[in-house]
Amino acid sequence: ENEKYILGIETSCDETAVAIVKNGREIISNVVASQIDSHKRFGGVVPEIASRHHVEQITVVLEEAFNEAKVTWDDIDAIAVTEGPGLVGALLIGVNAAKALAFAKNKPLIGVHHIAGHIYANRYQSEFKFPLLALIVSGGHTELVLMKEHGSYELIGETRDDAAGEAYDKVARMLGLPYPGGPHVDKLAAVGEESINFPRAWLEDDSFDFSFSGLKSSVINTIHNAEQRGEEIKKEDIAASFQASVVDVLTTKTRKAAQKYQVKQVIVAGGVAANQGLRKALDEKFADSGIPLLIPPLKLCTDNAAMIAAAGFISYERGLRAGWDLNANPSLIL
Ligand code: KG4
Numbered sequence: 001e002n003e004k005y006i007l008g009i010e011t012s013c014d015e016t017a018v019a020i021v022k023n024g025r026e027i028i029s030n031v032v033a034s035q036i037d038s039h040k041r042f043g044g045v046v047p048e049i050a051s052r053h054h055v056e057q058i059t060v061v062l063e064e065a066f067n068e069a070k071v072t073w074d075d076i077d078a079i080a081v082t083e084g085p086g087l088v089g090a091l092l093i094g095v096n097a098a099k100a101l102a103f104a105k106n107k108p109l110i111g112v113h114h115i116a117g118h119i120y121a122n123r124y125q126s127e128f129k130f131p132l133l134a135l136i137v138s139g140g141h142t143e144l145v146l147m148k149e150h151g152s153y154e155l156i157g158e159t160r161d162d163a164a165g166e167a168y169d170k171v172a173r174m175l176g177l178p179y180p181g182g183p184h185v186d187k188l189a190a191v192g193e194e195s196i197n198f199p200r201a202w203l204e205d206d207s208f209d210f211s212f213s214g215l216k217s218s219v220i221n222t223i224h225n226a227e228q229r230g231e232e233i234k235k236e237d238i239a240a241s242f243q244a245s246v247v248d249v250l251t252t253k254t255r256k257a258a259q260k261y262q263v264k265q266v267i268v269a270g271g272v273a274a275n276q277g278l279r280k281a282l283d284e285k286f287a288d289s290g291i292p293l294l295i296p297p298l299k300l301c302t303d304n305a306a307m308i309a310a311a312g313f314i315s316y317e318r319g320l321r322a323g324w325d326l327n328a329n330p331s332l333i334l
């Protein structure tokens with residue numbers, strides 16, 4: 001019997017998600033209950049509300065995942081759960097659900113790093129070829145990571161201030177767009193003109209680090225100055241110009257790092273990987289590079305449990321198991 005089924009659970013932020021995945025690369029079911037509507041009126045994720053939703057949703061989502069998959073507990077070989085990073089109260093719901101289920105159903109338990117999950121979302125498209133470079137762009141992370149083998153992550157660059165998704169959400173807020181702002185800015189940018197030359201933070205010549213706080217300030221100043229002068233700048237143009245700056249820096253540094261480390265694959269991970277401008281620019285940047293580029297389909301870019309099961313499967317194959325002391329770790333290191 002060579003078929004391995006992993007049950008994945010993800011509750012690190014504002015999505016309650018459960019998935020069942022066969023052999024690490026075939027999604028049998030993938031259920032995501034989003035809480036966005038509950039957080040929207042506060043302009044961001046409210047941790048208390050997130051925890052309460054996870055408690056209410058986890059058993060419902062779990063049942064739906066089994067119904068969709070048409071498999072039973074007998075088929076499940078292991079349970080993989082996000083142990084961190086994320087909101088501690090939110091993580092605790094998933095971790096405790098996973099522990100309770102593992103105990104009751106007598107299944108091995110596997111702890112997964114949320115960002116490893118985002119990275120392994122790419123394995124639904126292709127087997128990994130090492131060394132590979134991962135560009136991670138989410139609400140909390142902006143990193144370039146070099147992987148020489150499964151489960152090994154070498155940080156070669158990271159943001160010194162805001163994460164890319166965070167910058168998107170803040171700029172969206174300034175433009176009066178609803179939370180989460182990234183997709184809204186993306187839509188406006190598609191119809192705007194890059195009429196404003198916002199700064200690009202290249203940092204030191206040999207640095208693969210990022211910085212988005214200067215860009216954010218520049219956007220604020222531009223909006224305020226225009227207001228004071230009674231001028232009107234189109235939101236679409238601000239969005240397009242802001243996005244051009246973010247995308248320029250992300251794609252240029254990724255290509256440079258890919259060359260330097262002679263990687264065999266470049267993969268993109270995290271919610272901002274859903275950005276149409278970034279996807280297009282990366283495609284163009286790597287078209288003549290000879291380096292294959294992987295970007296997950298939109299549904300697997302933002303938080304889900306199929307990615308957690310995909311990463312969990314690799315840990316399972318490597319014999320990694322969590323003990324009953326598995327705990328939520330809001331600042332878990334990759
Ligand atoms: O990975 P993710 O779902 O959650 C975290 O682990 O952080 O990423 C969420 C982030 C948010 O900041 C959201 O605004 C951003 O991803 N995002 C986007 C797009 N879709 C989601 N940013 C830009 N363009 C998008 N299309």
Ligand code: ZN
Nearest residue numbers: 138270271303
């Ligand atoms: Zn995420």
